């Protein structure tokens with residue numbers, strides 16, 4: 001019974017209904033609890049969006065993400081499983097791990113974009129492949145790196161950070177537009193830009209700490 005790799009569509013990966021390990025009743029993909037007996041279910045292979053009950057899209061309501069995550073987290077609190085069997089405790093813990101993984105990935109726009117590209121079948125995503133094959137982007141990166149290397153004081157570094165911050169917001173908006181029109185090539189390109197801008201901002205913050213060590217009070 002070899003199931004060939006499923007094509008990358010928006011259809012759920014598992015078509016066959018899942019069965020509750022405890023009562024054998026049907027369980028929806030991504031459901032944390034059995035609707036029949038309320039037993040906690042193993043995390044399974046639901047994607048991060050399905051796990052949090054959100055549509056598979058880059059545009060995301062951050063408040064809704066938080067609300068769903070914290071509600072699910074409360075349901076999986078260890079106190080609720082204190083008197084349950086070791087098996088149920090273990091399953092609830094693996095659910096909590098999967099839930100945290102989903103939340104961390106979807107909350108950070110860069111991680112969310114890379115994850116969505118992977119789900120859509122893009123083989124080389126910017127979090128794994130750091131190659132920049134866009135000459136303009138490469139030149140831009142070199143210029144910013146050079147400016148950062150030459151920045152003599154905290155104010156100069158701060159200007160570089162502010163410019164990179166503004167461009168990162170621009171990249172984020174471009175990623176959202178690209179995903180909205182299913183332009184995966186553009187989404188991947190802008191995600192690469194966002195990745196290197198975030199890295200630059202991170203490095204610049206470290207550089208600022210170096211060029212402007214905290215002054216002792218007085």
Ligand SMILES: [Zn+2]
Nearest residue numbers: 020023034037
């Ligand atoms: Zn059940």
